[in-house]
Amino acid sequence: MSGVASTLAKKRALAAGFGTNSNAVRYLNQNFEALRAQCRSSGQLFCDPTFPAEPESLGFNELGRNSHKTRGVTWKRPTELVSNPDFIVDGATRTDICQGALGDCWLLAAIASLTMNKFVMERVVPTDQGFGDDYAGIFHFQFWQFGEWVDVVIDDRLPVKDGELLFVHSAEGREFWSALLEKAYAKVNGCYEALSGGSTTEGFEDFTGGIAENYDLNRPPSNLFQIIKKALEAGALLGCSIDITSAADSEAVTRQKLVKGHAYSLTGATEVNYRGRQEKLVRMRNPWGQVEWTGAWSDGSSEWNYVQGDCPHARSEDGEFWMSFSEFQRNYSRIEVCTLTPDAIDDNSVKHWSVSKFDGTWRRGSTAGGCRNHPYTFWTNPQFVIKLDEEDDDPDDGEVGCSFVVGLIQKNRRKLRKQGEDMHTIGFAIYEFHGQREVHLDKNFFLTHAQTARSETFINLREVSSRFKLPPGEYLIVPSTFEPHQNGDFCIRVFSEKQTETPNVSRFATFNTLRWSGHSHDFLFVVVLTGTDIKTDGFSMETCKVMVNLMDDSGNGKLGLGEFATLWKKVQKYLSIYKQNDSDNSGTMSTPEMRVAFKDAGFSLNNTIYQQLVARYSDPDMTIDFDNFVACLMRLEMMFSESDDQRRERERLNKLHCSTSRVVKNPSDFSRAETLTSVFFLRDLQEAGCPPEWLHRARPEPGEAGS
Numbered sequence: 001m002s003g004v005a006s007t008l009a010k011k012r013a014l015a016a017g018f019g020t021n022s023n024a025v026r027y028l029n030q031n032f033e034a035l036r037a038q039c040r041s042s043g044q045l046f047c048d049p050t051f052p053a054e055p056e057s058l059g060f061n062e063l064g065r066n067s068h069k070t071r072g073v074t075w076k077r078p079t080e081l082v083s084n085p086d087f088i089v090d091g092a093t094r095t096d097i098c099q100g101a102l103g104d105c106w107l108l109a110a111i112a113s114l115t116m117n118k119f120v121m122e123r124v125v126p127t128d129q130g131f132g133d134d135y136a137g138i139f140h141f142q143f144w145q146f147g148e149w150v151d152v153v154i155d156d157r158l159p160v161k162d163g164e165l166l167f168v169h170s171a172e173g174r175e176f177w178s179a180l181l182e183k184a185y186a187k188v189n190g191c192y193e194a195l196s197g198g199s200t201t202e203g204f205e206d207f208t209g210g211i212a213e214n215y216d217l218n219r220p221p222s223n224l225f226q227i228i229k230k231a232l233e234a235g236a237l238l239g240c241s242i243d244i245t246s247a248a249d250s251e252a253v254t255r256q257k258l259v260k261g262h263a264y265s266l267t268g269a270t271e272v273n274y275r276g277r278q279e280k281l282v283r284m285r286n287p288w289g290q291v292e293w294t295g296a297w298s299d300g301s302s303e304w305n306y307v308q309g310d311c312p313h314a315r316s317e318d319g320e321f322w323m324s325f326s327e328f329q330r331n332y333s334r335i336e337v338c339t340l341t342p343d344a345i346d347d348n349s350v351k352h353w354s355v356s357k358f359d360g361t362w363r364r365g366s367t368a369g370g371c372r373n374h375p376y377t378f379w380t381n382p383q384f385v386i387k388l389d390e391e392d393d394d395p396d397d398g399e400v401g402c403s404f405v406v407g408l409i410q411k412n413r414r415k416l417r418k419q420g421e422d423m424h425t426i427g428f429a430i431y432e433f434h435g436q437r438e439v440h441l442d443k444n445f446f447l448t449h450a451q452t453a454r455s456e457t458f459i460n461l462r463e464v465s466s467r468f469k470l471p472p473g474e475y476l477i478v479p480s481t482f483e484p485h486q487n488g489d490f491c492i493r494v495f496s497e498k499q500t501e502t503p504n505v506s507r508f509a510t511f512n513t514l515r516w517s518g519h520s521h522d523f524l525f526v527v528v529l530t531g532t533d534i535k536t537d538g539f540s541m542e543t544c545k546v547m548v549n550l551m552d553d554s555g556n557g558k559l560g561l562g563e564f565a566t567l568w569k570k571v572q573k574y575l576s577i578y579k580q581n582d583s584d585n586s587g588t589m590s591t592p593e594m595r596v597a598f599k600d601a602g603f604s605l606n607n608t609i610y611q612q613l614v615a616r617y618s619d620p621d622m623t624i625d626f627d628n629f630v631a632c633l634m635r636l637e638m639m640f641s642e643s644d645d646q647r648r649e650r651e652r653l654n655k656l657h658c659s660t661s662r663v664v665k666n667p668s669d670f671s672r673a674e675t676l677t678s679v680f681f682l683r684d685l686q687e688a689g690c691p692p693e694w695l696h697r698a699r700p701e702p703g704e705a706g707s
Helices: 002-013 032-042 105-114 117-125 179-188 199-210 224-233 302-306 325-331 416-417 444-446 541-551 561-581 591-600 609-617 626-639 644-657 674-687 692-698
Strands: 074-076 138-145 148-155 158-161 213-216 237-241 264-274 277-285 320-324 332-341 354-362 384-388 402-410 428-434 463-470 473-481 489-495
Touching: 032 138, 032 148, 032 609, 074 199, 074 384, 105 117, 105 199, 105 237, 105 264, 105 277, 105 561, 117 138, 117 199, 138 179, 138 199, 158 179, 158 320, 179 489, 213 402, 213 692, 224 264, 224 320, 224 332, 224 591, 264 320, 264 444, 277 325, 320 325, 354 384, 354 541, 354 609, 384 402, 384 489, 473 489, 541 626, 561 591, 561 626, 591 609, 591 626, 609 626
Parallel strands: none
Antiparallel strands: 074 158, 138 148, 213 332, 237 264, 237 332, 264 277, 277 320, 354 489, 384 473, 402 463, 402 489, 428 473
């Protein structure tokens, strides 16, 4: 299916409810219920052909086929590991997640937070499965993936080494939901190794469809504890970590048993009466299931003896511990808060924010303009408008304005790790905007207007998000990679307290592919342009065919003299536009220049169409020569050509005014119009700048049809 058709189909599917959590898309078109029934009927346990029990499912480098870490690894089902396996024992809890030999603590911290919200948990981990009567070696889980929920099917063969699960496992040895969840997430991302290293926000968002914010604890907002407490009460997921200053710091344990460069879950916040004053406390969870804070308010510390009233004290070595909020701020570097979408909140008392989303692409040479450091190409990036209509209700900080969070996500980058690629460095800028929404603003706007706001930084994470408060109005969001000419797909989301709009700025078109019809033609001419100001080898045969197709109103596969005169004027017009936009006088046109030239020629195209034109007509160095420029414009004219009724009316008026030989549209009419042809056609050619040596060739023989 073509790009635009695919996009429209997806929009219709979403409108019909497909891709929601309650009606998730079947990942790789695998139907869990049908596959389980098939296995039950055949009496065979499910073996997933799309994620086989092979080294390639483990990884590609450190976990590759010949890696020492994977030597001796076998794949076993839970029924082969324990005599009485369970999917979930006594409900899913934070202690069910213990890290194995994979650096995905960021993911496990997100899973641990997930268990704090039963409603959200059951959206990710369906309860219609287990090791009971329906067991067939098949399980499924649901993840949010860049705007839609997908249902992921796996078999229950898990990697094992020395008789133990290689990766995540439960402290309760016969419980397997967390290990199976990790496997399903590895499948979505290509392999287990693709999960190594990351931000807890990724897991948060893929388990909820929410949007995550990042707070620097060196510069926290004054009401951070209230933000944390409200977020937990609203069912948000929270994670935190301690920055490292060198590779040697990674997972280094401090004197008070905190792990650097390690993802923790923040699972609770409360205030207790301690020695006659209020003490703020936060509860932390280490996904290792062990190694706990040993400072004040740790398990068994003396502070608990002086608490009056309710006391949330924990005493077991389970990876979970309390600490004072002030110690938390001193020891940790950052905290991540994932705000949930309205459909992920089952509490009607919680105030829902509205959500808007749009998908886009960066393509080398067309829509990958890089950041503002590259003013010549920055304007070519996709552009989106948001409209903020109403101010916040009762703002906590007393500041009047419209609060919103913008999140820019780059898609599917973990999957590309096998090909040696990784995350791009991404960010976005926001501009105050007044004008037509369906106009793609050019470089002059960005050279004369300062940004109103921007993402806090450009960074090589899957998502960059920031919270803003701006006056009501319209604003332009420009997402970009840091460097230009980097290919990638993205989605941009806006979460706001009030309703917003996010229409695409670029004008939509209703076609996706451009093709010549393929009919054979006779040709009146082959044009070779000469001169030192542009680089060209002359029009190719293919370009000539396009020209004939466009100008041949009679449909006989030939151009009459009047038709040729009109064509020559078009070529002269296109040549003028080409030279005008060749700003560096290189003799060729760059792709940013090409976009301006299209606009000068009367074509306002959306990003999808422009990307395809660049891919089809530009050279590998992202330049376009005059031949390809003309061919491209001719094809566009064919797509936007006038209707038959409009053409007949134009011809009628032309005949009434007898202005030029273009009244001759049918070869049989030539004898009647011979005098007009002799006078007006040659005049047209002269006015159009046709070389003098062409004029004698242009005269038709008496009675000839002007072909």
